[in-house]
Amino acid sequence: EAGVAQSPRYKIIEKRQSVAFWCNPISGHATLYWYQQILGQGPKLLIQFQNNGVVDDSQLPKDRFSAERLKGVDSTLKIQPAKLEDSAVYLCASSLGITGTEAFFGQGTRLTVV
């Protein structure tokens, strides 16, 4: 079974530039999560989709971050403009969305803002 695919794996940009990350979840998974993991910390949920609807985006900095899930499958996360403090690993995960089932994670995208 194919896992969660993310691209790119690494990205270096200058502050005030924009960047986009892509995620392809496991086929059939209704729930898709985007997390931000700053070095030395646990993953922080940015946004959660159920199919193509947003379930939770309370911790998404909406002045600079945006995300969409196309047709309830692939998703993109965008940052515009980037700040130094956005340097982190951005993780995408998906799950069946059924109580008690686990989330499967992609390898993540390591973003460095200089």
Add this chain to the structure above:
Amino acid sequence: GNSVTQMEGPVTLSEEAFLTINCTYTATGYPSLFWYVQYPGEGLQLLLKATKADDKGSNKGFEATYRKETTSFHLEKGSVQVSDSAVYFCALCNQGGSEKLVFGKGMKLTVNP
């Protein structure tokens, strides 16, 4: 809101030592509880889980019991190996609603031969 508190490291143990990583949670209702592990250079992966009170999750010699009375889900292993060196995250997922998955800060474990 829902939250997870786990002991912070880093922790260094010798091979064959006993391991306990404490995890407590705050949640409305009855969440599912998870331990995820992140090996060096790899992505997060599920280690074990428990979905209701008194359930015991186990995998690769690790165990954790869902204790509703103490709102805890401590991870234990009787004899650690060098290959267990990783970062361990406790997490909860609230049920019957948004299925929001919340993580603790993680604990880095290093096991020396």
